[in-house]
Amino acid sequence: MYRYDNYDHQMLADRVAQFRDQTQRYLAGKLSEGEFLPLRLQNGLYVQRLAPMLRIAVPYGMLSSRQMRKLAFIADHYDKGYSHLTTRQNVQFNWPELGEVPDILAHLAEVEMHAIQTSGNCIRNTTTDQYAGVSADELDDARPYCELIRQWSTFHPEFAYLPRKFKIAVCGTRRDQAATQVHDIGIYIVKNDAGELGFRILVGGGLGRTPVIGSEICEFLPKKHLLTYLDAILRVYNREGRRDNKFKARIKILVRETGIDTFREKVEKEWQVLKDGPLTLTDDEIDRMRGFFHDPDYRDLPAQSEALQSALSKDVMFSAWYEQNVAAHKRSGYAIVTICVKQTGSPPGDLDTAQMNFVADLADEYSFGEMRITHNQNLVLADVEQDRLFELWQALKTFDLQADNLGLLSDIICCPGGDFCALANAKSIPIAEAIQRRFTHAELREIGEISLNISGCMNACGHHHVGNIGILGVDKKGEEFYQVTLGGSASNHTALGKVVGRAFSQEEIPEVVEKIVTVYKRHRESGENFLSTYERIGMDPFKTELYGEKPAVRH
Amino acid sequence: MSTYQLPKQLIANCELADNDWLWLGEDAEAADLQAIDGAQHVIAPVALWLSAQDQVAARQGHCIPWLGSADLAAQLAESVADINTIPMIALFFPVFSDGRNYSNARELRTTLGFDGDILAAGDVLRDQVFYMHRCGINVFAMREDQDLDDALKAFADFQDGYQVSVDKPVPLFRRR
Ligand code: SF4
Numbered sequence: 008m009y010r011y012d013n014y015d016h017q018m019l020a021d022r023v024a025q026f027r028d029q030t031q032r033y034l035a036g037k038l039s040e041g042e043f044l045p046l047r048l049q050n051g052l053y054v055q056r057l058a059p060m061l062r063i064a065v066p067y068g069m070l071s072s073r074q075m076r077k078l079a080f081i082a083d084h085y086d087k088g089y090s091h092l093t094t095r096q097n098v099q100f101n102w103p104e105l106g107e108v109p110d111i112l113a114h115l116a117e118v119e120m121h122a123i124q125t126s127g128n129c130i131r132n133t134t135t136d137q138y139a140g141v142s143a144d145e146l147d148d149a150r151p152y153c154e155l156i157r158q159w160s161t162f163h164p165e166f167a168y169l170p171r172k173f174k175i176a177v178c179g180t181r182r183d184q185a186a187t188q189v190h191d192i193g194i195y196i197v198k199n200d201a202g203e204l205g206f207r208i209l210v211g212g213g214l215g216r217t218p219v220i221g222s223e224i225c226e227f228l229p230k231k232h233l234l235t236y237l238d239a240i241l242r243v244y245n246r247e248g249r250r251d252n253k254f255k256a257r258i259k260i261l262v263r264e265t266g267i268d269t270f271r272e273k274v275e276k277e278w279q280v281l282k283d284g285p286l287t288l289t290d291d292e293i294d295r296m297r298g299f300f301h302d303p304d305y306r307d308l309p310a311q312s313e314a315l316q317s318a319l320s321k322d323v324m325f326s327a328w329y330e331q332n333v334a335a336h337k338r339s340g341y342a343i344v345t346i347c348v349k350q351t352g353s354p355p356g357d358l359d360t361a362q363m364n365f366v367a368d369l370a371d372e373y374s375f376g377e378m379r380i381t382h383n384q385n386l387v388l389a390d391v392e393q394d395r396l397f398e399l400w401q402a403l404k405t406f407d408l409q410a411d412n413l414g415l416l417s418d419i420i421c422c423p424g425g426d427f428c429a430l431a432n433a434k435s436i437p438i439a440e441a442i443q444r445r446f447t448h449a450e451l452r453e454i455g456e457i458s459l460n461i462s463g464c465m466n467a468c469g470h471h472h473v474g475n476i477g478i479l480g481v482d483k484k485g486e487e488f489y490q491v492t493l494g495g496s497a498s499n500h501t502a503l504g505k506v507v508g509r510a511f512s513q514e515e516i517p518e519v520v521e522k523i524v525t526v527y528k529r530h531r532e533s534g535e536n537f538l539s540t541y542e543r544i545g546m547d548p549f550k551t552e553l554y555g556e557k558p559a560v561r562h
Numbered sequence: 563m564s565t566y567q568l569p570k571q572l573i574a575n576c577e578l579a580d581n582d583w584l585w586l587g588e589d590a591e592a593a594d595l596q597a598i599d600g601a602q603h604v605i606a607p608v609a610l611w612l613s614a615q616d617q618v619a620a621r622q623g624h625c626i627p628w629l630g631s632a633d634l635a636a637q638l639a640e641s642v643a644d645i646n647t648i649p650m651i652a653l654f655f656p657v658f659s660d661g662r663n664y665s666n667a668r669e670l671r672t673t674l675g676f677d678g679d680i681l682a683a684g685d686v687l688r689d690q691v692f693y694m695h696r697c698g699i700n701v702f703a704m705r706e707d708q709d710l711d712d713a714l715k716a717f718a719d720f721q722d723g724y725q726v727s728v729d730k731p732v733p734l735f736r737r738r
Contacts, residue, residue: 021719021721128659165693166662167664242665285736514625
């Protein structure tokens, strides 16, 4: 993974000193609340319902065991002993003291970590597919480009006060697991007819209260132009994005109001000036970045592991976990393992300190000391020898991390919601738990591949629009209700879910989910997953099941 | 006609300097400009400045334009024969969180090749000075309540940056 040099270290040290000074001035009353706000947000610090919340950047989800141990140390010393994995592949702490945040940042800097631009109206953490670099099926490793974008966007002096937040994802795998199309800028690595690699660029996607799928702004951008082109898009947005209304300030609204063709012209015009300038990437720099993400020292292993085959035939529990949580690796004899952090009874994506330290040990023991956080709030050990999968699975059980529900109904994406978040309309964590408790393990497997996403308000941190089943907390005259959508998808064929009808109470939700699943099971044809069945039969059978014969009017 | 009260002291090229400019508000008209003593240094809204070019010429460099957040530096450049005949261009920040003029500053310095002074005025605070400076602003009319000694420290907030900036014309990756 990327390693800091003296320049990176110095910038980070300067940043910690700067924020320490800003915090002191704020606490001394020399900096007003409003003036401190964007400064603390750009250092990941929110003031939440119960305490401040600190969001730590995990660039494109990559984490070393040393970094994970440091996060565990912080959870122990400055928090209540646990952390939360976010849908931007970051880590959040819910209980730090404002005055201690500069110290936390200093601890993080020791392991090349920070909280820079994890919040605020600036360019946020760039995300990618969690299988980048190890997928059996990818065009190119997205991580070197993510790191290039990270450096370009970090402390970008022109774009620190954008109209609104700005999110970028890069995807180089064929099966998109990065929700690329619902980003302000979504970048796919593609090959042109001449066989050269470059980028297909989408702009103006996003979730939130107005969900939009990004539009293509550039069909093929040669690699070296990546940063100048991004600079051009951001400049047009910085200038023309709406600043009169917070809810219309994202680039998706600008693109929609301008029209993609006119928007493209504006970007092209800006780009003509920047193109081939000093920001143009050199082959040397691309190679240097690639060097940080070279393959680890893989052993030469046979494609078929006998140890694995025999364990699979002997242990059905292991075999179930293997089927669900292990993916094909590009390298013979290796496998990609997802640790599903969705154990029923524990909030989705939450890890306690013991688990964090344990996972760090596992990474050292089984996966070259590295791990990844996924946007589905799970963890990945990307380079595990197939021979040792059984051993790893047994180890996972000792810390309650053996959940074998990856990609199943109980692998829920869920925001912190009303238990923690000041913006929430409704709770989300208890809803997730109630749904998880509704289904037995056998039922979950029988239902098969399905995604269920929950957000506590329309800011959509839980990506409810792109869940096959989406659940959104709404406020109805001071009471917590839940609106249900169907048919969303964050895949290569991204789709936004449609509202089924009137909202439900918290108590009704598990049964609602069960009814939805029942309709699916009744109608599915062999081998068909939930989404395909929904796409084939449409919304009506679900409406009938949920509201009786006549589909209820939405209100 | 409204005026914006500039502070007594400016920060120019990282040092304190006396201010001798008078700032004319958005609603100033040609007649207002006419009525001001010829020796007075005046900062006029860009629309007025463009329409009163004979007066601007008569004031011999003592009358410069200011751009609001929605004004485009490129348009100003298109409207004059040589942008470098203007000794200083002012940028107004209505609130510190309005980032549009950062783009104007950077564009003036790069694309438009402007090498005169660029002044930031309005809601200009200590914690934004560093980025403004990197975008090419070199004269600061700090908001009245700001501690100027403290603001002077802002130039040393960071020793380096990843991107192209006015003091570092090539990005870090070409210097590593
Ligand atoms: S979706 Fe709403 S409730 Fe959930 S974390 Fe985001 S802002 Fe908070």
